[in-house]
Amino acid sequence: MSEIKTLGIPTPEEIKQAQIDFAPRCTSAGRVNDKETQGTVEYILNFARKHSLFVMAYGTGCGAIEIPATMTSRYDAERFGIRGAATPRQADVLLITGYLATKTLKRVIRVYEQMQDPKYVIAFGSCAINGGMYFDSYNTIKALDRYIPVDVYIAGCMPRPESVINGFVKLQELIKNGNAGNGEAYREDLDWYRKNQQKVIKNWDFPDKYNW
């Protein structure tokens, strides 16, 4: 039998390293229009962006079942301008609903890269935050923001539709202040993301150049 070392409470060195690794990577690059610097035009555009969120509901995990409830009569997300988009080309928000298997992660990355700037990611449920109940699973990623930038996390297992809407409202706030949307930062920091992605996805067959 092989030797097993439990993770336990992280050591100070580990925490230090983690602080470097998990430092918010998308600080300034994508945010040309944060609250202080944005002009009138950007303010108006942000207003439009904020009130028109086309959601690419990528039903990755069990959380996908919360989306119909959020969208339909009872919780009616459409009153915030949130509506479904059929393809990543039309979408603004990528909703990761729950755990992400490595196999799915590959597709999610592709979908994310096919979306057009400014694009936002909402990750949904404990599994997307830290692995949740799949913390020791051999094929589920544990921290989504290592692979694609995330704007808003919604905690819970599962978050109820109220929390989902709360998450969207938080995202709207970020958009209004010009703090959301990390597409450009992602492109700038592509090497780091690619390194992480390729560590998980063994057979990397994406084109080398960033071409979408």
Next chain:
Amino acid sequence: MEGILFKILGAFLTAILAFVVGMFYGGLRRKVTARVQNRVGPPVHQNFLDLMKLQSKRTNIAHGFMGHLAPVWIIIAAITVLMFIPILHGDLWFNNLTMKGDLIFLLYMMVFGSLGMALGAGQTGNPNSAMGVSRGLAQLAGFEIPFMLSLIALMLQFKTTSISELMQVQESGSWIIVQNPFAFIAALLASLGMFRYSPFDIVGAPAELASGPRSEFGGKYLGTMMTGGAVFAFIKLVMYVDLFLGGAGNNNLEGIAGTALGLVELLVKTFLLYMIPVFIGLVSPRFRTEQAIQFFWKWPTFFGLLAIGWALYKNGTF
């Protein structure tokens, strides 16, 4: 010189009117849908926000030249048809090129946009797009038949192929909906297919075909398509009002008051007409393509033939 200036200004006014009204109608449709489903729904101006957001997208992708041109064809079709349709009776501002084109031209011009869009969708290489186009074109062959029959009935009954003259006919007499009700029924049933709401929305079914022909368009392309679509919705409504509901602006007031009254009349008529496909769409499931085509070839075509018979009876051929 002044005349030309007025023309250009009038054309701009018409385009802006069509755009604004079309967008608001889209928003109203969403609102009405929401209310029927017991929801609050988005604000009425939601479509403007969507359009603004789409146009403000920072990056865009195109799959090639035809893909790049796809929204252009829609805009061309929308603006051109708009210019050839009388919006108000003999109004200075909205009387663009209305006497220069007839119904056959309008009929063909109206498919121009969808065909161009289909070419753009084809170049993206997305199988869903091609599938949507295939369904759309097949459906076109369905609903154009009753629509054409209804138009032929009108042409025969009033001995004209010009839409302005058909309006003139209704100015003196009663509306065509009274004079030839069957033509109206056929055209109305055809309009359900033209609007592509349920039950004829299999062309761009979001879950099944990933929104069909539009699936590869985002950002400015999708936004421009939305604009064209909004103008087109307005055009169809105005066309139906002109053809069957007596047009608008047929009042005795002079100057700006007459125009304003005419516009209000137009809005009321188009809105009422618009609600028919919207409400039918709300309570309908979805037809498969062949069911849709067969539907159009049954009752609407029957009413169309009846309309032609009625027209021949009325104009004294037999």
Next chain:
Amino acid sequence: MSKLKKENKILDKLNDVFDISGEVKRKLRIAVKIDSKNVSSILLFLKNQHGFIHLNHISCVDWIEEGEFELVYIVWNPKTKLTVLVHTRIDRNNPVMENIDTIWDQANTYEREFREMFGIEFPGLVGRKEFILEDWDDMPPMRKDFDTQKYAKENFATRPGREDAQDVREAIQKRSGEVIPDFAKKYSRD
């Protein structure tokens, strides 16, 4: 025993033909153990002679201490509603099992899964090697000696500060001061 008449009848018939050790588990359910060489013949016998025309499921259990994989074929007779569980064991170090997808087509799916998840070879099995996992290059992950937590730690970035990313048993022990009883210790990881 009179209650389980038809169960016993089937068991007797099987006993007549095959070298099995079987028992009637409960009403409508019979379990038999058989040597792995005879699995296909007993399945064919059940299917053709006694109307067990439906293959419910094939499951695999990793008996790591005994160095064996146990395969359980569950077949069902829609007329008599009887279920027969055919247990068989194969060597863990050289896991080769007879391919039965000629008897039931759907067995193919299960067998491909076992090939991927346990590394059991089925000679003559048709289908892509890659079934559910993508680009898997490690030990078959459902084997008990595959350490999934270690694999996860090595491959996936873990968010720091998550205290429950550890052995649950140990954590409970640490938190409550509870002592693990002796009978439970053999299930402990180390």
Next chain:
Amino acid sequence: MEIIAIILLILLVGSILSFLINRVNKNFTGVTAFLVALASGVVFFTKVQSGYQFNFQLAGLDLQWGLTDYSYYFAYIIFGLSVLALLYSIKYMEGKARLGYYYASFLMTILGMLGVVVSQDFVSLFIFWEIMTWASFLLVIYNSYYKIKTKGIKYMIFSAIGAYAMLTAIVFIRVHYDTLLISEAIAKGAFNFEQYIYIPIFLLLGFGIKAAVMPFHVWAPSAYSKSPMPFTTIFSGAMSKMGIFGIGLVFTTFYLSNDPENFYWVRTILGWLGGITAVMGTIYALIQTDAKKLLAYSSVAQLGYIVVGLSTGTELGVMAALYLAVIHAVFKGALFMVAGAVEKQVGTTDMTKISGLIRKMPWTFFVALVSIIALAGVPPLGGFVGKWLLYEALITESNNYILVVVVFFSSTAAFMYSYRFLFGLFLGQEEKETEHIKEAPVTMIIPMVILAVIAMIAGSYPGLIFEPAAKAMEAIGFQNVSWQMSSLTNIWGDTTDLFLISMMIFAVFIIAFIFLTLKGLKKTRYVGTKDISTSGELPKEWENLTFQIDFFKPFERAAAPLYSMNMNKIWKNLGKNLEAFFGFFRKLYTGNGQTYALFVVIFLVVLLLFKDVIFS
């Protein structure tokens, strides 16, 4: 020597010459043929005016060659298309076998067609008609030289039926009216349905087969698609118009009479046949997977429109037919050239095998796009004018209200195959195996582009075609045909201003195009066709996701009753029954002398028994 004879002689000599030159040097054959056609065309248009006439005697028959405005109109189509097709041939046929055979037959076909339009008597008409048919038959079987028995047989049989029908009619005209000149026959009312109804019927049969009218259209799709593409260009573009030319001649009596009740049933039946031809051609075109076959069926459908136009017999209708004859030659010629270019560069025109050629062959795509828009009849290109004229003629001037719906259905369904053609060859996923493909050679591009430009100009200035068409109509019996340079008017006075429409479309195009291009220009990227949103899945290089097979299956299902009507099957059954019938007669010839002796005896006995009845 008369100038027309010189032109025909140039073509004849050129035909032989190109055959001989091919023996010497294969590279010059095509150029020679092209120069011969060009020279004869130049001589024709510079030296020959309409109204030219030339009488001579041959074997005791009074023959007359000459040109009216009507035949001159068709000469435009013949020479225009032939010269371009021969220019196109030079590169297309490069490296192929039997070049001499090809070019000689090609020039003979031109000679035949020119002969048909210049003949003003029935004898030379028939002779040239046969030259044309035989020369074209040689080209139809060009690609299947060693399988003549199965390939060209349908064309041959139908041409033979047509020729016999024509010959019968000519003999009857000679018997009943004692003339062989067409003008005299018209003057004497030979084509009138009142007196000897079989004369015009037989003539219409003969011409209708060439024009691929409904029950006799079955030869057309296979013949069009099997010939070499440059020849199909004139086969479908010009030679089928000879049938139209003939139908127009037969109807001259009616046009002259100016009486809408005249010929009523014949015209109604012919019109309906044309309408059904259009529908059948269209619905069969849209289920084809071979681009050539698709175009061939589409040609049949378009010829149906022309027949409908001719049979309305009104001014607008005949104008529509003549206009469509030219514009069909233009866009269908271009489209067959496109198919040929694709065939030359890729090796196949099977749409299930190729896709995404747009960036490899941009000029070819441009031509295909323009011609397809013209074919579909969408404004502002030339095809729309023809459609407009046809509909207005049917609605305003004729009382075939249901026929207009049939025609309209056909042209709406035509959108489908139009799209199918463009999508199948040029759009869709770009494949790895077509990466090496280059644009077609420039001598193939030039004729295509010329035709496309004509189609574009005709959309704004259809008057350029109306002018000779109006003259041609006056030559066959209309008076004071009115036309405008760039606007269309029906008899109810409703106009469509084409120039304005073109300008409008052009202006909006420029504005929208500039807006779309300049907006976010730097951040707009081109992506390949493998970068599509297929639920996040990455399509492999070898995966072709283009949707090609059963493209219009839903329509097929909806229109299943229409598809169950198959003319081919009917003809095949007829052929089988005839074979059985004549097989019975063949059994009489047993090869046994005694049987023959018995026949002779029976014959004599019958003769003796009924001698009173027979020789009374």
